[in-house]
Every structure is written in structure tokens, then in C-alpha cells.
Amino acid sequence: MTTLPTQLQHDLQALAGEGGYRDATERDVTEMRGRYRGGSTLVLRPKTTEIAAAIVSRCAEAQLPIIPIGGATGLVAGHIASENQTGVLLSTERLVNIREINSTDRQLVAEAGVILANVQAAATAKDLLFPLSLAAEGSCTIGGNLSTNAGGVQVLRYGNTRDLVLGVEAIMPNGEILNGLSPLRKNNTGYDIKNLLIGAEGTLGLITAASLKLYPSIKDSCTALCPVASPAAALALLSQLQHELGEFISAFELISGQGLHFLREHFPQLPQAISPPPEWSVVLELGSSAENELKKLAESALTKAIQKDLILDAVISQSETQRQQIWSLREHIPLANKKVGAIVSFDISLPLSKLALFIKTAVPKVQDFDGNLRINCFGHVGDGNLHFNVFPPIDKLACNYRSQQTEIRSAVYDLVQKMGGSFSAEHGVGRDKVSELLQYGDPTKLEVMASIKKALDPNGIFNPGAVIDPRK
Ligand SMILES: Cc1cc2nc3c(=O)[nH]c(=O)nc-3n(C[C@H](O)[C@H](O)[C@H](O)COP(=O)(O)OP(=O)(O)OC[C@H]3O[C@@H](n4cnc5c(N)ncnc54)[C@H](O)[C@@H]3O)c2cc1C
Structure with a gap:
């Protein structure tokens, strides 16, 4: 990272105030x-929105890149x-207040740096x-x-982050504050800037x-782990459960046998609920805000599923x-995946109708590169979102396969595109998938995105190199 001009650095540190900056x-x-290493050395950590706005204004004046x-x-x-x-990291680590929780409005206002688990805990403290x-989340x-726009394990019932937001306060690239915090659930008054x-x-x-x-x-919940014969059986199970249990289903996650083997190897202390590890299993969670005897409902639905050969067995949790x-x-x-070290990790989504066929087709396609490659395919299957991660054979390292990375990426992404899926389901584009966005994105959408970026951030100071191709 090239160093900041001395006067600019001095001004920014003065604006950030005491405790308002540190080394990266x-x-x-x-x-x-x-997989990536960056270079920003100066981290600015404003304590208030107003200080953040002053910092952004000064950066805008100097056309200095800001990486939130x-x-x-x-x-x-x-x-x-x-x-x-050259640029600065703008951290929200001191914007950590929960400004308001209102049970009547069913609203919580949190500053951007509040850790997700603390937002959850604050809601729980109010019985929400x-x-x-x-x-x-920690x-x-x-x-x-x-x-x-993070997803996670409860999208099936509550939606992505976007669906959980009522309003936003933000500093726009010219340093102005957008005052969009609101408890309103209906507010059709022009363009929806928060969703941009x-x-x-x-x-x-x-x-x-x-x-x-x-x-x-x-108030009532039930969690079960069910071995299934195949991803197709997992989806058939989801369909049956949705008919029987409807909106009680809050999570439906797929786990592969490969993932359980990685856990045995790297986290042997974790109790494995089913032994030997099944080739495929699903985690099902039901939840209700009123007492509904969900355990009984789950037992009945899963017994029927066993009779229909949709699942091979079921472990229903009997305690917290x-x-x-x-x-x-x-x-x-x-975490186990990180310890093993992936050659390529995919976060893709597919229409539910194509998901099982995708797995059936993609696994041999990847193993055409090397029949011993290991694949850990897991994720939020109820949302059509798979984490499809490719690992080296037991006695090899990911770096041995560097030359094949690009080809494996293209083979999988081409298949996803052909099946009407997305190359990024929930993790975003960042710097990692800019070329995929260019290759697979709708050209008109890319033009509109470039126009929006130009209109709001004409000098391109906010997070240059992320999402939008820098040459655009
Ligand atoms: C173990 C593990 C499990 C994960 N599971 C999931 C999952 O199930 N679903 C999922 O969607 N993601 C998952 N993720 C990815 C990650 O946790 C999410 O993307 C998360 O939302 C990132 O939040 P963060 O505060 O760490 O953001 P950062 O990593 O710090 O930043 C992420 C991006 O947001 C920008 N940014 C950060 N804060 C702001 C701000 N205040 N204003 C403007 N821009 C900002 C940054 O510039 C960057 O582009 C997982 C990650 C790990 C390590």
C-alpha cells in the first residue's frame, strides 16, 4: 500500500479524534x-455517524479510496x-450502540458495528x-x-437480511448523511435507497x-437430523414437510458424508449424532411462537417420511x-473445510427443481479433472443454496491444483448458468467474483449498476475494485 500524503493523514486522524484510528x-x-491479502495500513474508527460523515467528506475532497x-x-x-x-479502511468497530428496541413497533435500531449475536441477544432480552x-454470528x-445481504440458516422462513430491514442510516459518497431509519412497514415514497x-x-x-x-x-421448537438416500430424497422430504408443517419449518440444511468425515478428522471432540456418517443427511428445525407440541408433529411427519422411504432414520433432539x-x-x-483447505469453494443457488440434477452432474464433471478430488456439498438446500467445495485428495494439498482452479471454476459456473442458477447465492461478489459477474451477469443489469455507481459515487472512492469492474 502506498502511503497517504502527510497532511491528509493528519486531517483524517484529527477528524477521527482520540481513539479514532489505529494501524491495520x-x-x-x-x-x-x-486467499487474499490487502494493504491498507490506516484504519479509521469513528465513534459517531457525524464523525464518519466528516471523514467521508474529507476523503471525497481528496478522492481517497475508502474500504468499509x-x-x-x-x-x-x-x-x-x-x-x-492508496486508501483507508473505515471500520464500524466503535459504532456499537443499540439505539432503540420498541416492542410495539417490533423494531430494533442498531449501529452498524453491533455484532450479530448481540443484536439477537438484545431482541431475546425483550422476548422477541x-x-x-x-x-x-459471533x-x-x-x-x-x-x-x-447475508442469508444464513433461517431464510426459508424469514428471508434474507434485506427482508429483515425497515430502514437504513448511511453516509453517501459525498459525505452527506442519509437519514432513513424508520419503523414503517409501508412507505412507498419514491426510490428505495435502502435496498440499493x-x-x-x-x-x-x-x-x-x-x-x-x-x-x-x-416458544416451542424441535430439531432433527435425518439421513436421506440422496439430495433428491431431501427435496422430496422438504416438499412433504412443507405440506404437513407449513411455516413451522425454519431451517432445512443438507450435510454430506464428506463433511461429516472432515468433522471427525478435525473436530473429533464433536459428538456425531449418527455413526457411521451417512452419505447425505438433513438438519430440520421447526419453530413456533406458541406452544404447538412440535416434537409430536415432527415425530408423526418423520415417521410417515420413513414409511415413504424419504428418510432412512431420524434423530429428534430431546433437549437443548x-x-x-x-x-x-x-x-x-x-471451520473443518478451512482446516482441510479447498481448491475452489462455490456458493451457488439453483432452482429447487434443478438442484439434485446439478449435484449428479457437477460431481463427475469436477472429478474428470482428478477422480480422487473430494467434494463437500452442503448448505441451505431449502433455499436452493449449495456450498459446493472441492478439496484435494487425502495425500495432496490445494496448492498442487492451482493450475486447474480456473478450469474447475468455469466448468461448475457454466453448469450453474445453464441450469438457471446464480454464481453467488449469499456471499456476494466482492473482489473474488468480479469476473464472474461480468461473464454471467445480464448486460443491461451491468449497465444499470455502472450508471448507479457513477451517479452516487462519481469519483469511485467507495470500495474500488469490489463488485464493479474497475475498467467500467
Ligand atoms: C464461518 C462462516 C460462516 C458464514 N456463514 C454465512 C452464511 O450462512 N450466510 C451468509 O450470507 N454469509 C455467511 N458468511 C459470510 C459472512 O459472515 C457474511 O458475509 C457477513 O454478512 C459479513 O459481515 P462482516 O461484518 O464480517 O463484514 P465484512 O467482512 O467486514 O465486510 C463484508 C463486505 O461488506 C462491506 N461492509 C462491511 N460493513 C459495512 C458497512 N457498515 N457499510 C458498508 N459496507 C460495509 C465491506 O466493505 C465488504 O465488502 C460466513 C462466514 C464465515 C466465516
Whole structure:
């Protein structure tokens, strides 16, 4: 990273005030899976929206790139500035107040740097629910969640982050504050700017706070782990359960046998609910805001599913500890994957009708490169979202396959495109998938995106190199 002009650095530090800046740490400049390393050395950490606005104004005047950063858990290098770029990291780590919780409005207003788990806990303390839930919830921030339009395990019932947001406060690229916090559920008054900022991955401004929708808390729940014969059987099971249990279904996750083998290898202390690991299984969670005897309903529905050969067995949690054990298996899968080291990781979505065929076709396609490649295919199958990760054979390393990475990526993405899917379901584009967006994105959509970026950020200071191709 090239150094900032001395006067500019001095001005920015003065605006940020005491405790308002620091040197970048390893966490700030390294992508979670270690695939990218960035260069920004100065991290600005405003304590208030007004200070953040003053910093953005000064950067706008100097046309200095700004890279917003939250919990640094993003998986597409959105917060990793390129090494030879001058700029600053603008962190929300001191914007950590929960400004309001209103039970009547069913609304919580959180500043952007509040860790997701703390938003959930604040809602729970008022006997309400904020349903966004993902394995990184102990470190990711609500600002990062909005900026990536995060998905997670309860999209099936509550939608993506976008569906959970009522309003947004943000600093636009010219330094002006957008005052969009609102408890309103209906507000058709012109363009929906909040929905431009949600999912923009920090390319259109800095989100400083959000009004979030709260739901009735869960009073009755039931979690089950069910081995299934195949992904097709998993989808048939989902369809049957949706007819029988409707909106009680809050999560429906696919786990592959390969994922359970990785867990055995790298987290042997985790109790494996079913032994030996089944080739495929699903985690099902039901939840209700009123007492509905969900365990009984689940037992009855899953017994029918066994009779119809949709599932091979079912472990239904009998206690909170057992429930957590089942979820812990699912949530440790990305961590085990990181320890094994993937050659390529895909976060794709497909129409549900194509999902089983995709897996059937993609696995041999990838193994054409090397029959011993290991594939851990898992994820939010109820939303058509698969994490399809390709690993080296047991005695090899991912770096042995560097020369084949691009070809494997193209083979899988071409298939996804052919089947009407998306090359990025929930992680976003960041810097990692800019070329895929160019290749697979609708040309008109790309033109509109470039026009919006030019209109709101004419000098391209917000997160240059992320999402939008820098040559556009
Ligand atoms: C173990 C693990 C599991 C995960 N599971 C899921 C999952 O199930 N579903 C899912 O969707 N994602 C998942 N992720 C990805 C990640 O957690 C999410 O993308 C999360 O929303 C990122 O939040 P963050 O605060 O860490 O953002 P960061 O990583 O800091 O930033 C992400 C992007 O948002 C921008 N940004 C951050 N804060 C702001 C802000 N206030 N204003 C404007 N731009 C901003 C950054 O510039 C960057 O482009 C997982 C990650 C890990 C490590």
C-alpha cells in the first residue's frame, strides 16, 4: 500500500479524534480463508455517524479510496483493498450502540458495528426474535450483514437480511448523511435507497445504522437430523414437510458424508449424532411462537417420511443440549473445510427443481479433472443454496491444483448458468467474483449498476475494485 500524503493523514486522524484510528492488524488485511491479502495500513474508527460523515467528506475532497470494514468475516474479499492502492479502511468497530428496541413497533435500531449475536441477544432480552442466524454470528456485524445481504440458516422462513430491514442510516459518497431509519412497514415514497445500499458491499456508501424487524420469540421448537438416500430424497422430504408443517419449518440444511468425515478428522471432540456418517443427511428445525407440541408433529411427519422411504432414520433432539449438538455439526463444517483447505469453494443457488440434477452432474464433471478430488456439498438446500467445495485428495494439498482452479471454476459456473442458477447465492461478489459477474451477469443489469455507481459515487472512492469492474 502506498502511503497517504502527510497532511491528509493528519486531517483524517484529527477528524477521527482520540481513539479514532489505529494501524491495520492481520485480521483487517487477510481474507478469512487466507486467499487474499490487502494493504491498507490506516484504519479509521469513528465513534459517531457525524464523525464518519466528516471523514467521508474529507476523503471525497481528496478522492481517497475508502474500504468499509465490519467483522472481516466476508468470504469474497470485499473488505480487502488491493496491495498497491492508496486508501483507508473505515471500520464500524466503535459504532456499537443499540439505539432503540420498541416492542410495539417490533423494531430494533442498531449501529452498524453491533455484532450479530448481540443484536439477537438484545431482541431475546425483550422476548422477541431477530431471526438472522449464521455460523459467523459471533464476529460478523449487522452493517456487514446488510452490505452483503447475508442469508444464513433461517431464510426459508424469514428471508434474507434485506427482508429483515425497515430502514437504513448511511453516509453517501459525498459525505452527506442519509437519514432513513424508520419503523414503517409501508412507505412507498419514491426510490428505495435502502435496498440499493443493502447488498452493495460497501460500494455505494457506509451504512452506519439500521432499523431491523423483530418477530415473536420462539416458544416451542424441535430439531432433527435425518439421513436421506440422496439430495433428491431431501427435496422430496422438504416438499412433504412443507405440506404437513407449513411455516413451522425454519431451517432445512443438507450435510454430506464428506463433511461429516472432515468433522471427525478435525473436530473429533464433536459428538456425531449418527455413526457411521451417512452419505447425505438433513438438519430440520421447526419453530413456533406458541406452544404447538412440535416434537409430536415432527415425530408423526418423520415417521410417515420413513414409511415413504424419504428418510432412512431420524434423530429428534430431546433437549437443548442435543439440539445444540446437531447444530454444532452443521456450524463446524465451514471451520473443518478451512482446516482441510479447498481448491475452489462455490456458493451457488439453483432452482429447487434443478438442484439434485446439478449435484449428479457437477460431481463427475469436477472429478474428470482428478477422480480422487473430494467434494463437500452442503448448505441451505431449502433455499436452493449449495456450498459446493472441492478439496484435494487425502495425500495432496490445494496448492498442487492451482493450475486447474480456473478450469474447475468455469466448468461448475457454466453448469450453474445453464441450469438457471446464480454464481453467488449469499456471499456476494466482492473482489473474488468480479469476473464472474461480468461473464454471467445480464448486460443491461451491468449497465444499470455502472450508471448507479457513477451517479452516487462519481469519483469511485467507495470500495474500488469490489463488485464493479474497475475498467467500467
Ligand atoms: C464461518 C462462516 C460462516 C458464514 N456463514 C454465512 C452464511 O450462512 N450466510 C451468509 O450470507 N454469509 C455467511 N458468511 C459470510 C459472512 O459472515 C457474511 O458475509 C457477513 O454478512 C459479513 O459481515 P462482516 O461484518 O464480517 O463484514 P465484512 O467482512 O467486514 O465486510 C463484508 C463486505 O461488506 C462491506 N461492509 C462491511 N460493513 C459495512 C458497512 N457498515 N457499510 C458498508 N459496507 C460495509 C465491506 O466493505 C465488504 O465488502 C460466513 C462466514 C464465515 C466465516
